[in-house]
Amino acid sequence: xxDFEITKREILASVSIVAVMLLIGxxxxxxxSEYQLDENxxxxxxxxxxxxxxxxxxMDTNVGNAFVYGDLRAVDAVxxxxxxxxxxxxxxxxxxxxxxxxxxxxxxxxxxxxxxxYTMETYWTxxxxxxxxxxxxxxxxxxxxxxxxxxxxxxEKYIDTIYESKHVKYVYYxxxxxxxxxxxxxLEDGTIxxxxxxxxxxxxxxxxxxxxxxxxxxxxxxxxxILIIVSVISFYRLDNNWLERQMYK
Numbered sequence: 001x002x003d004f005e006i007t008k009r010e011i012l013a014s015v016s017i018v019a020v021m022l023l024i025g026x027x028x029x030x031x032x033s034e035y036q037l038d039e040n041x042x043x044x045x046x047x048x049x050x051x052x053x054x055x056x057x058x059m060d061t062n063v064g065n066a067f068v069y070g071d072l073r074a075v076d077a078v079x080x081x082x083x084x085x086x087x088x089x090x091x092x093x094x095x096x097x098x099x100x101x102x103x104x105x106x107x108x109x110x111x112x113x114x115x116x117x118y119t120m121e122t123y124w125t126x127x128x129x130x131x132x133x134x135x136x137x138x139x140x141x142x143x144x145x146x147x148x149x150x151x152x153x154x155x156e157k158y159i160d161t162i163y164e165s166k167h168v169k170y171v172y173y174x175x176x177x178x179x180x181x182x183x184x185x186x187l188e189d190g191t192i193x194x195x196x197x198x199x200x201x202x203x204x205x206x207x208x209x210x211x212x213x214x215x216x217x218x219x220x221x222x223x224x225x226i227l228i229i230v231s232v233i234s235f236y237r238l239d240n241n242w243l244e245r246q247m248y249k
Contacts, residue, residue: 070142
C-alpha cells in the first residue's frame with residue numbers, strides 16, 4: 001500500500017462521514033428490526049402440531065401457519081443395486097484418475113542476475129466426468145402423502161465410494177428414506193405450501209428458535225461497520241487538497 005498523510009481537516013471530515021453513515025445505519029437497522037418483529041410474531045402465533053390427526057385437521061380447516069413435527073418417509077424409495085439401503089434421493093458421480101501437466105515458473109541467479117525459467121510438472125487428480133441422479137416421486141410426512149416437490153429436503157450426504165478400477169470410481173451421495181424433523185408451513189386448502197423447508201432432526205422448539213433469532217440486525221451491522229471503515233480509508237486515500245483550500249477562503 002502506498003504511504004499517505006492524513007491531515008487534521010481529513011480527520012474532521014471523516015468524523016462527519018462516520019456520523020452520517022451511523023445515522024443511516026440506525027435507520028436501516030430499525031426497519032430490519034421491525035421486519036423481524038413481524039416475522040417473530042408470525043412464528044410465535046403459529047400452531048404447534050405433532051400428530052397426524054391434528055395435521056390433517058389443520059390442512060382441512062385452513063388453520064394457517066404451523067410448526068409440524070413428524071417422520072418423513074419415501075413412499076417409493078430409490079436405490080442403486082450396487083449399494084445398500086433405500087433413499088429419497090441418490091446421486092452417482094463417475095470420476096476418472098487423470099494425469100495433467102502444468103508449467104511452473106522458477107527463478108535462479110546467474111552471474112549476479114536473476115533469471116526466470118519454466119519447467120513442466122505432472123500431477124494426478126480425480127476428475128468428475130459425469131453424474132446421474134434418481135429420486136422418489138412421493139413422500140409421506142406425519143402420515144400424510146405429498147408429491148416430493150412439496151417439501152425441500154435437507155442436503156444430500158456422502159454414502160459410499162465404489163472403485164471399478166484404479167483409475168475409475170463412483171461416488172454416491174443421497175438423502176435417507178426415513179427422517180424425522182420439523183416443517184414450518186401454511187396449512188390451507190387441504191395441503192401445505194410448495195417448497196416447504198424440512199428441518200432434519202430438529203424439534204419444534206429448535207426450529208422456532210432458529211427462525212426467530214435476531215441474526216439479521218447482527219449481520220447488517222457487521223457489514224455496515226466494514227463499509228464505514230472501507231469508506232473512511234478510501235476517503236483518506238483520495239486527493240483531498242480541496243479541504244486545505246477551503247481553510248484559506
